[in-house]
Amino acid sequence: MxxxxxxxxxxxxxxTAGAALGSEAPAAAATGLGGDPELGKEKAGQICQACHGLDGNGVPGQPIWPKLAGQHPEYIYKQLMNFKNNERYNVMMSPMAMPLTEDEVRNLAAYYSSLEQSxxxxxxxxxxxxxxxxxxxxxxxxxxxxxxxxxxxxxxxxxxxxxxxxxxxxxxxxxxxxxxxxxxxxxxxxxxxxxxxxxxxxxxxxxxxxxxxxxxx
Structure with a gap:
């Protein structure tokens, strides 16, 4: 159950969290990454939604792929750049990330971090x-x-x-x-x-x- x-x-x-970490909520977190959430949404619809869902909350029956909604933009950016630069490898993610430009990575980070997690x-x-x-x-x-x-x-x-x-x-x-x-x-x-x-x-x-x-x- x-x-x-x-x-x-x-x-x-x-x-406790409200006092200790409330200022670190992803949607409001200060970041120098920039990025365009609308362009990120467009790119997500092309290559990401099959595993992560367009709303970033994953796909029913596929819990081995993480939820990205509400995740910190700096963390999303780091992981995608690590996949892109072969510093982290996954048979599905690495080929998806390698062709991305850095601007596209920033856009995806901006988009998914702006969503509400389920x-x-x-x-x-x-x-x-x-x-x-x-x-x-x-x-x-x-x-x-x-x-x-x-x-x-x-x-x-x-x-x-x-x-x-x-x-x-x-x-x-x-x-x-x-x-x-x-x-x-x-x-x-x-x-x-x-x-x-x-x-x-x-x-x-x-x-x-x-x-x-x-x-x-």
């Missing part, structure tokens, strides 16, 4: 462990808390290029953590995410991924 965490479990989270739900039986890992990590095995970079409500930070994770598909989050764990993905600054994932168990990855999907802002 999946449930939203916005009322019962995340009330305190949202109050949010998500968490598997109730995984919430307790997921919340523990998200908020406190696992000191015994050296797993740090996720809140340190992504914030108590999963808001992330535009300027620091820490992604918004709240409401993201749990399948995508788990897949990403496994890729960092195996070093198949290695475009994290200073190996930060590889270090986080290195000591996580499969159970911890599954639980924290489910918890993250249920976080709401």
């Amino acid at each position: 999946k449930t939203s965490l916005i009322s019962a479990l995340a009330a305190a989270t949202l109050l 949010g998500g739900t968490a598997e109730a039986e995984l919430v307790e462990l997921g919340e523990k890992i998200y908020r406190a990590g696992n000191p015994v095995t050296g797993v740090p808390a996720c809140t340190g970079c992504h914030g108590p409500a999963g808001s992330g930070s535009n300027l620091a290029k820490f992604p918004r994770v709240s409401g993201q598909f749990s399948e995508y989050v788990a897949q990403t953590l496994h890729l960092f764990q195996s070093h198949e993905r290695a475009n994290d600054p200073n190996g930060m995410m590889r270090g986080v994932a290195a000591n996580m168990t499969d159970q911890e990855i599954q639980a924290v991924s489910a918890y993250i999907e249920g976080l709401s802002q």
Whole structure:
């Protein structure tokens, strides 16, 4: 059973996040990227919507492709440029990103960051462990808390290029953590995410991924 965490479990989270990270909401975040959202929408309709949806909330039945709606523009820009420059590889994304001009990347970042994310739900039986890992990590095995970079409500930070994770598909989050764990993905600054994932168990990855999907802002 999946449930939203916005009322019962995340009330305190949202109050804290409002003070700590409220200014980092993607749509209002200050950015020097520029970009034209309308041109970004046009390009998204040509090459992105099959996997991410034109509204940026993904496609039903394909949760391995992330939601981009409401994501920080600086983060979207970085990831697309990493794909374009072969600093991050994915069999689907790399060929899509390589032909993009830098202006097109800026436009796509402006477009998707301006959209509203649909949010998500968490598997109730995984919430307790997921919340523990998200908020406190696992000191015994050296797993740090996720809140340190992504914030108590999963808001992330535009300027620091820490992604918004709240409401993201749990399948995508788990897949990403496994890729960092195996070093198949290695475009994290200073190996930060590889270090986080290195000591996580499969159970911890599954639980924290489910918890993250249920976080709401």
